[in-house]
Amino acid sequence: MRPFVLAILCGLGFVPAMTQPDYSYERLALQKGAMRVAGVDEVGRGPLAGPVTAAAVVLDPDNIPEGLDDSKKLTAKRRAVLNDLIWEMADVSIAHASVEEIDEINILRASHLAMERAVAGLSTAPDHVLIDGNLIPRGLVIPSQAIIKGDAHSVSISAASIVAKICRDAIMVDLAQQHPGYGWETNAGYPSKSHKEALQNLGVTPHHRRSFKPVHNILYQQKN
Numbered sequence: 096m097r098p099f100v101l102a103i104l105c106g107l108g109f110v111p112a113m114t115q116p117d118y119s120y121e122r123l124a125l126q127k128g129a130m131r132v133a134g135v136d137e138v139g140r141g142p143l144a145g146p147v148t149a150a151a152v153v154l155d156p157d158n159i160p161e162g163l164d165d166s167k168k169l170t171a172k173r174r175a176v177l178n179d180l181i182w183e184m185a186d187v188s189i190a191h192a193s194v195e196e197i198d199e200i201n202i203l204r205a206s207h208l209a210m211e212r213a214v215a216g217l218s219t220a221p222d223h224v225l226i227d228g229n230l231i232p233r234g235l236v237i238p239s240q241a242i243i244k245g246d247a248h249s250v251s252i253s254a255a256s257i258v259a260k261i262c263r264d265a266i267m268v269d270l271a272q273q274h275p276g277y278g279w280e281t282n283a284g285y286p287s288k289s290h291k292e293a294l295q296n297l298g299v300t301p302h303h304r305r306s307f308k309p310v311h312n313i314l315y316q317q318k319n
Contacts, residue, residue: 155185226242
């Protein structure tokens with residue numbers, strides 16, 4: 096719905112129902128000749144620690160799991176159920192960019208690198224890619240479309256957001272066992288108050304992103 100129409104309707108007291116992602120972007124690409132359409136999303140741009148993780152998913156148009164949505168809108172239990180269904184019913188690839196790569200090339204480029212790797216890891220290459228966001232990774236040579244808030248509009252991107260989050264959360268739970276005290280099992284490396292306090296009290300681990308300001312500042316303080 097166009098923003099000005101939405102504003103008028105809301106002003107009249109009408110609140111439109113929240114839309115769910117559908118297969119319309121994929122269907123349009125298929126109508127234009129594409130054979131395999133992949134949705135791609137990443138998770139982990141904001142955390143102070145851990146890799147950035149991306150997923151690419153090619154759904155079977157005749158066998159799409161019900162209830163796909165932006166992973167942030169789903170409960171942990173529902174995400175887990177959908178994650179299993181996606182792996183059973185679709186072609187899925189997950190890839191990462193490491194903390195070292197994030198610090199070397201910046202988080203945006205590292206996110207795109209993870210996306211490129213995820214697409215390359217699919218069992219069969221797609222011929223059209225739907226990317227969550229407003230930029231297409233520069234290393235992606237396949238015809239692609241960037242969709243702002245794509246996980247709220249495309250079920251393929253929604254599926255990618257779910258499997259990427261499940262995977263990255265599991266990585267951070269594992270790292271939390273190796274480095275207790277930072278709360279990664281619950282904050283997934285994001286800059287929560289307790290995480291930043293732990294940084295001050297426990298110091299910087301090898302899994303922290305040194306190019307991120309809160310981590311950089313602590314290292315600078317220690318150096319001086």
